[in-house]
Amino acid sequence: MSEVATVLTTNMLIALGIMFGAYVLIFSELLHRTSSAIIGAVVMIGVGTWAGFYSQDLAVQSIDGNTVLLLTAMMMVVAMLRPTGGFEYVAVVLAKLSHGDSRLLLIYLSLVVSIISMFLDNVTTVIIFAPITVLIARILEVNPLPFLMAEAMLSNIGGAATLVGDPPNIMIGSAAGIDFTQFIMHMGPAIAPVWLGSVLLILFIFRKQLTTVNRDIDLDEKKAIRDSAALMRAMFALSVIIVLFFIHHLLGLYPAYVAFVGLCIALILERPEPGTLFGEVNWSVLAFFVGLFIIVGGVEKSGLLHWIGLQLVELARDPEQLLLTGLAVMWVAALISAIVDNIPFTVTVIPIVLGLESMGVNITPFWWALAIGVGLGGNGTHIGATANLIAIAESEKCGIPGAAITPVGWMKVGIPTMLSSLMVASVVYTMFFQFFM
Amino acid sequence: MKLMDVVIPTGVIRPGMNIGEACRECVSHNVGGIPFCDSSGHITGRFSLRNTFRKHCLPLDMVDNAHLLGDSIACETAPEIVSGEMLNLPVDDYIIENVASISPSSPVVKALSIMEKFNSSYIFLLDEKQYFGVITRMRIASLMLNYHKF
Numbered sequence: 001m002s003e004v005a006t007v008l009t010t011n012m013l014i015a016l017g018i019m020f021g022a023y024v025l026i027f028s029e030l031l032h033r034t035s036s037a038i039i040g041a042v043v044m045i046g047v048g049t050w051a052g053f054y055s056q057d058l059a060v061q062s063i064d065g066n067t068v069l070l071l072t073a074m075m076m077v078v079a080m081l082r083p084t085g086g087f088e089y090v091a092v093v094l095a096k097l098s099h100g101d102s103r104l105l106l107i108y109l110s111l112v113v114s115i116i117s118m119f120l121d122n123v124t125t126v127i128i129f130a131p132i133t134v135l136i137a138r139i140l141e142v143n144p145l146p147f148l149m150a151e152a153m154l155s156n157i158g159g160a161a162t163l164v165g166d167p168p169n170i171m172i173g174s175a176a177g178i179d180f181t182q183f184i185m186h187m188g189p190a191i192a193p194v195w196l197g198s199v200l201l202i203l204f205i206f207r208k209q210l211t212t213v214n215r216d217i218d219l220d221e222k223k224a225i226r227d228s229a230a231l232m233r234a235m236f237a238l239s240v241i242i243v244l245f246f247i248h249h250l251l252g253l254y255p256a257y258v259a260f261v262g263l264c265i266a267l268i269l270e271r272p273e274p275g276t277l278f279g280e281v282n283w284s285v286l287a288f289f290v291g292l293f294i295i296v297g298g299v300e301k302s303g304l305l306h307w308i309g310l311q312l313v314e315l316a317r318d319p320e321q322l323l324l325t326g327l328a329v330m331w332v333a334a335l336i337s338a339i340v341d342n343i344p345f346t347v348t349v350i351p352i353v354l355g356l357e358s359m360g361v362n363i364t365p366f367w368w369a370l371a372i373g374v375g376l377g378g379n380g381t382h383i384g385a386t387a388n389l390i391a392i393a394e395s396e397k398c399g400i401p402g403a404a405i406t407p408v409g410w411m412k413v414g415i416p417t418m419l420s421s422l423m424v425a426s427v428v429y430t431m432f433f434q435f436f437m
Numbered sequence: 438m439k440l441m442d443v444v445i446p447t448g449v450i451r452p453g454m455n456i457g458e459a460c461r462e463c464v465s466h467n468v469g470g471i472p473f474c475d476s477s478g479h480i481t482g483r484f485s486l487r488n489t490f491r492k493h494c495l496p497l498d499m500v501d502n503a504h505l506l507g508d509s510i511a512c513e514t515a516p517e518i519v520s521g522e523m524l525n526l527p528v529d530d531y532i533i534e535n536v537a538s539i540s541p542s543s544p545v546v547k548a549l550s551i552m553e554k555f556n557s558s559y560i561f562l563l564d565e566k567q568y569f570g571v572i573t574r575m576r577i578a579s580l581m582l583n584y585h586k587f
Contacts, residue, residue, distance in 0.1 A: 092505060134498040135505075218507030398496055
């Protein structure tokens with residue numbers, strides 16, 4: 001291994017080449033991103049072993065078990081919660097509460113999607129809410145486009161507030177040793193005004209389409225609940241998980257273990273059919289993460305990330321420049337996350353930030369800047385976050401004239417939303433910088 | 438019971454025909470679908486009433502949440518208010534390529550199994566390239582009742 005090398009070595013260039021090749025495959029979508037990550041990981045281990053900077057053991061050690069297991073457990077809990085119809089029930093009740101006022105409907109749906117996304121995967125949340133949103137819009141005879149865009153964007157923003165709301169946050173929390181409470185205490189005050197500002201901006205942008213209509217929503221929310229007992233059991237398990245998330249650090253438990261405790265409760269109470277339960281887990285995403293961890297592990301072991309840290313250390317070490325560097329991290333992370341998948345980016349940046357710590361830099365503000373940046377950047381373009389793609393797919397297949405969201409149409413709303421979000425977050429970050437340190 | 442005993446002879450759909458003509462053929466024989474033949478007479482697909490309704494007037498969001506729909510629901514995609522122009526549309530865009538078929542020498546249970554596997558209420562009876570007609574569950578049940586004088 002060449003972890004302490006201060007100059008670029010052949011091993012570093014080899015590792016960089018493999019990672020670059022894998023990322024080109026991932027971002028170009030020539031192959032499915034999971035296939036690309038698996039291929040990249042296998043090549044990294046093989047070549048790294050041959051070159052002497054990586055090994056199978058090191059590859060296994062580089063996998064962040066907390067992240068992968070936490071996601072696995074939460075996917076299983078959602079798999080039991082989803083068929084109960086609880087989410088559809090909430091959507092219909094909120095739609096009726098809006099009394100045909102499209103603006104209220106948008107606020108209600110965005111709020112509930114954001115709250116759910118704080119604790120559950122935001123992609124799943126949008127997958128569940130998008131079809132029922134289109135149906136509600138269809139009945140009200142209004143364009144579903146503003147609602148779908150708002151749900152995707154605000155689920156991304158909501159997810160940025162918590163440790164478990166977005167995979168990059170899990171990775172950041174795991175690497176930095178940040179617990180759930182600490183995470184929400186820091187990110188919550190930054191994300192709350194961002195959320196409010198984004199809702200107001202979206203309401204303003206779509207002001208001509210968001211009208212009040214005099215139509216009844218002829219949907220029966222009581223029929224949404226397919227199994228009320230199952231819903232109660234799943235909600236109980238989820239409640240246990242959420243409560244434990246807030247105190248896991250006091251108990252010395254990993255977030256992943258906490259999620260598995262809740263999962264065990266759900267498994268005992270629910271006794272799901274194994275084929276259905278395991279079929280609902282998104283193994284592709286988990287395999288993608290494992291592949292990325294192994295690829296970046298190889299790059300780290302080659303010493304390249306340490307070398308990059310050395311190039312950045314002078315800028316980051318200066319206490320006078322710390323705020324500026326933090327803001328730069330936030331904006332660069334956001335802009336990159338708007339055009340490429342924020343997960344590979346986060347996985348790559350984390351070891352660099354960790355490396356700076358070993359050089360005597362106070363990296364705590366960088367973690368928050370990184371979390372804010374990758375969380376908010378995804379709203380900029382249609383490809384910035386998976387939830388955006390779900391909303392677009394739903395808008396295209398609904399067949400309602402004028403509902404289809406185009407890439408340009410997304411950016412017309414997404415870029416102003418992203419920029420305003422970043423500006424609000426930057427103000428909060430600057431004003432309370434001592435808190436973020 | 439032989440499949441030739443329960444087959445319902447029908448016409449086929451050809452390129453250029455419209456949805457109205459295809460619907461009439463299905464309705465007059467009480468079947469859910471009929472074969473689509475290309476200009477050379479080969480069966481290359483099928484016209485399905487279910488698929489046509491789904492494609493033309495049943496959005497997925499409505500199907501996914503069908504259990505929530507109230508009785509007074511109405512919107513522009515509801516079948517009863519779909520413009521009659523739908524019937525004049527060329528059938529070619531509504532053809533499904535996968536065709537479930539069975540030969541006359543096959544047992545009835547095989548026909549039922551294939552219908553189950555394809556989640557379909559009908560299957561085409563073909564021998565080599567000769568088309569005999571449509572086998573439906575309804576027709577099999579009807580013959581079963583007659584056979585056992587139930």
